[in-house]
Amino acid sequence: MRIPLRRPDGTVQVREEGLQAVISARAADDGGGLYKLHLLGKGGSLLLGTMLPEGGVLRLRRTIPVDQLRRQGLWPPTGAEIRLAYAFGQQTGEEARPPAGWVREDHPARLMGERLLKECAAPLKGGLLKQEGEGFVLALPWEPGGVFPMTPLFCFASAERMDGRGYAVFRFTARGCPRLRSEPDKKGG
Known part of the structure; x- marks a missing residue:
């Protein structure tokens, strides 16, 4: 069955396959x-x-037991909704700098x-870099409550705001080893 999507440029299909509901959604990016x-x-949203x-x-494609949806008051579904969870900053003109x-x-x-x-750093994008002494400082986009970048380095980070955006800021030696904010960079690290 096709269910209404509260967005004009998308579709949601729900198929009952045995004891499972297969949900497939598509929307313009x-x-x-x-x-x-x-x-x-009728029971709310999931x-x-x-x-x-x-x-x-x-x-998005999900398979969920129909019984679970019934218990939550979501079977049969009455619709679907796409909600913006995190807005990307516009990267044009002045803001691209x-x-x-x-x-x-x-x-x-x-x-x-x-x-x-x-x-840990392989999937990360959108960072900022500057030289500091013989090492460097790396700022990665982060807002409190969001997924923390470079989790193993949590204790080395400081939370800072630059140009209205939040960042987790890390300091490294010239060889790419983490260092504390107050720790001077020794040659070779």
């Missing part, structure tokens, strides 16, 4: 941020997950000196 899909019913970009559109003294760093993994840190 406006590039404006991360969107979450919620299934609606977060199904984050819509993922694929081929220029946002998609990094704060004074910083440069954009879209591949922070290349700077890391240890394998674990390279792996």
